[in-house]
Amino acid sequence: MKWTTAVRVLEEVAQRCAHVDAQPAAIVPLRVVEAWVHGALLGPRAQEVPDEGGVAVALVADVPPAACAWRSRPPGAGQWLAASGLARRPVELVLRPAGAPVWNHAVRRPVRFWSAAQGTDEAVLAAVRAGDGERLRPPAPAPAELAARLEAELELALAQLRRTGADYAAHRWEPGSPLARADALSEAALGYLELLDARGRLAP
Numbered sequence: 001m002k003w004t005t006a007v008r009v010l011e012e013v014a015q016r017c018a019h020v021d022a023q024p025a026a027i028v029p030l031r032v033v034e035a036w037v038h039g040a041l042l043g044p045r046a047q048e049v050p051d052e053g054g055v056a057v058a059l060v061a062d063v064p065p066a067a068c069a070w071r072s073r074p075p076g077a078g079q080w081l082a083a084s085g086l087a088r089r090p091v092e093l094v095l096r097p098a099g100a101p102v103w104n105h106a107v108r109r110p111v112r113f114w115s116a117a118q119g120t121d122e123a124v125l126a127a128v129r130a131g132d133g134e135r136l137r138p139p140a141p142a143p144a145e146l147a148a149r150l151e152a153e154l155e156l157a158l159a160q161l162r163r164t165g166a167d168y169a170a171h172r173w174e175p176g177s178p179l180a181r182a183d184a185l186s187e188a189a190l191g192y193l194e195l196l197d198a199r200g201r202l203a204p
Contacts, residue, residue: 030076034060036110045131068097069160071191
């Protein structure tokens with residue numbers, strides 16, 4: 001994907017976040033309150049960015065951390081994604097809970113470019129467009145801080161895996177499609193394993 005195309009996709013993310021935020025909560029119950037960019041678009045400008053993960057965005061949902069374990073989707077996420085249309089766009093989205101840090105082992109030194117309270121941060125988009133996003137990034141966490149963040153996320157991810165596993169086991173033979181529960185179980189398992197691997201890479 002060309003750099004200019006990737007930046008346009010990022011601008012579109014902000015526009016669609018604003019569009020869905022304007023919808024009544026009765027129509028789209030899940031509230032996304034912030035959008036943060038991370039990854040390649042915060043580096044120096046290049047001719048192209050990778051198609052996979054080139055536009056990497058963390059969306060902060062107004063839910064507690066226990067409802068949004070790593071790689072899992074909180075209730076209402078599918079409805080929000082359908083309303084925004086972003087599931088069909090070339091953007092890698094992860095959902096993060098309000099009240100907890102956005103960053104972790106995968107969302108490295110992110111920068112906020114949209115919020116429900118303040119709208120689109122045009123200065124951030126201009127810096128990204130120019131390949132100057134690095135100067136906006138916060139410092140990297142110290143190893144001990146990253147280790148503590150991983151432990152906190154692992155605790156939440158294990159609880160989510162247990163809940164989705166129990167839900168799948170209890171309802172898998174009921175009438176109707178089990179795909180939604182199977183997807184939730186898969187997301188929980190993959191998120192937990194990813195966090196385990198990340199913690200293992202920190203070990204001396």
